[in-house]
Amino acid sequence: MILKKIDQLTEILLEIKKQNPLIHHITNYVTANDCANIVLALGGSPIMADCCEEVEEIVSMASALTLNLGTLNEKTANSMIIAGKKANRLKIPVILDPVGVGATQFRREMLKEILEEVEVAVIKGNLTEIKNIYGIREKAKGVDSVNDGIFYEEKKGLAIEVSKKFKCITVITGKEDIITDGGKVYIVENGTPLLAKITGTGCMTASLISTCCSVTENYLLASLLGVLIMGICGELATIENRGLGSFKVKLFDHISNFTKEELKKGRFYEE
Numbered sequence: 001m002i003l004k005k006i007d008q009l010t011e012i013l014l015e016i017k018k019q020n021p022l023i024h025h026i027t028n029y030v031t032a033n034d035c036a037n038i039v040l041a042l043g044g045s046p047i048m049a050d051c052c053e054e055v056e057e058i059v060s061m062a063s064a065l066t067l068n069l070g071t072l073n074e075k076t077a078n079s080m081i082i083a084g085k086k087a088n089r090l091k092i093p094v095i096l097d098p099v100g101v102g103a104t105q106f107r108r109e110m111l112k113e114i115l116e117e118v119e120v121a122v123i124k125g126n127l128t129e130i131k132n133i134y135g136i137r138e139k140a141k142g143v144d145s146v147n148d149g150i151f152y153e154e155k156k157g158l159a160i161e162v163s164k165k166f167k168c169i170t171v172i173t174g175k176e177d178i179i180t181d182g183g184k185v186y187i188v189e190n191g192t193p194l195l196a197k198i199t200g201t202g203c204m205t206a207s208l209i210s211t212c213c214s215v216t217e218n219y220l221l222a223s224l225l226g227v228l229i230m231g232i233c234g235e236l237a238t239i240e241n242r243g244l245g246s247f248k249v250k251l252f253d254h255i256s257n258f259t260k261e262e263l264k265k266g267r268f269y270e271e
Contacts, residue, residue: 002269009225010260012216016043021063021214023207026050026080028070028099031200035066035207041256042229044211050076055083063214065092067114068203069107070099077110084118093121093213097206101125102132115166121219123162124171124206127155134162152176156185156271169223171209173202177227181220188224189267190231192238194247201251205230208255228266229258236262 023039025032025048036046049058052075059065065087067080087094096114101107111133123133136158156178163170163182172178177188195201209226213219237250254262 005221005224005270006260006263006266008218008221009228009263012212012218012222012225013258013260013263015215016211019063019215020045021211022047022061023064023066023210023214024049024055024059024062024083025066025068025207025210026055026076026083027066027068027097027203028072030070031068031203034200035068035203037252038204038207038255039211041252042208042211042258044214046207050079052079052082055079056086059083059086059092060090062087062092064210065094066097066206066210067094067118067120068097068099068206069101069111070097070203072107072110074110077114080114081117084114084120088119093210093219094118095122095124095206095210095213096120097203098123098125098129098133099203100129102128108132120166120168121213122169122171122209122223123166124173124202124209124223126173126202130158130162130170130172134158134165156180160185169219171205171223171227173205173227177231179220179223179227184220185271186220186224187269187271188227188231190228190235190265192234194238194241194244195230195234197244198248198251201230201234224268228263228268229255232262232265233258235265 039046159170159178159180179186212222212226233254236254
């Protein structure tokens with residue numbers, strides 16, 4: 001079963017290299033450069049454009065749209081809605097990364113408006129972010145999750161309910177990553193605590209997921225692949241690691257050289 005999944009995931013990986021898909025980002029200025037480079041490393045082509053006067057034209061050329069709330073303001077929220085609606089009309093997948101949504105009332109209100117106007121294919125977030133999306137108020141520590149100690153079954157149940165509520169794939173990142181479409185559930189055990197020590201690895205994971213979703217209609221497997229790539233490459237980057245700087249460089253190196261052989265190092269299972 002796992003070997004069959006690896007073959008399917010490899011097909012998505014090869015399609016990315018073949019198609020060099022354009023991934024439109026409306027994202028935050030803290031991690032925009034890293035998100036762009038992570039897409040390039042995997043084989044895609046990034047474009048960062050958030051001006052409301054041009055986002056429809058930009059998304060029309062793209063194969064996926066990433067919406068990241070990290071440094072949200074009214075202008076970018078409006079651009080997200082305009083671009084998202086256009087992507088929906090063109091059947092281009094929209095990947096939502098609700099960074100720090102638990103931090104302020106403004107973020108929660110803007111997120112609510114975006115979700116009312118735009119159909120998303122994937123929602124990816126940490127536990128605090130996903131709880132807030134579902135309507136469970138929990139304050140965040142900046143953009144970070146304050147509690148990943150929730151019982152596994154409760155965490156899995158939350159992911160399933162969010163998928164059913166918004167009719168999308170839900171990804172909850174953490175010590176164990178959960179990916180579900182509301183029916184099937186995948187659990188990924190790859191990763192390293194060092195990923196949490198670098199700003200933007202969550203944002204970069206959303207960009208990886210977007211790149212994977214851009215070449216297939218199986219957004220569940222595409223999301224699984226994006227999460228696996230980050231987790232596996234994070235582990236590989238710890239080998240002979242000398243500190244956070246070299247870790248980050250090696251993370252990009254391993255993603256740029258990622259193949260089926262690295263994918264076989266994935267520790268994941270289906271429930």
